[in-house]
Amino acid sequence: MGLKEEFAQQVLDPLTFYRDLIKQTGLKIIKEDITTCPVEIFFTQNEEIMRRIKEKWKTSLDPELKDGTKFPRDVLEIEFVDYWLE
Secondary structure, three states: OOOOOOOOOOOOOHHHHHHHHHHHOOOOEEEEEEEEOOOOHHHHHOHHHHHHHHHOOOOOOOHHHHOOOOOOHHHHOEEEEEEEEO
């Protein structure tokens, strides 16, 4: 789309990423509260946009995401995650 991207950490599986990060710090997750919001129709009804989104998951460990047969709806619906730690 002609936009210049700034560096950002690409995380294809944020829940696993967060859990591993917390575990590495030596903390324990007491509670995990995931807030989601449905993916807007623009992203699921526009074939070009869907194709570009699916391309980002080519390195996923999930075979269906990796080969593009599955849309990463469950990941894209995550708005934020609250953790209670000890």
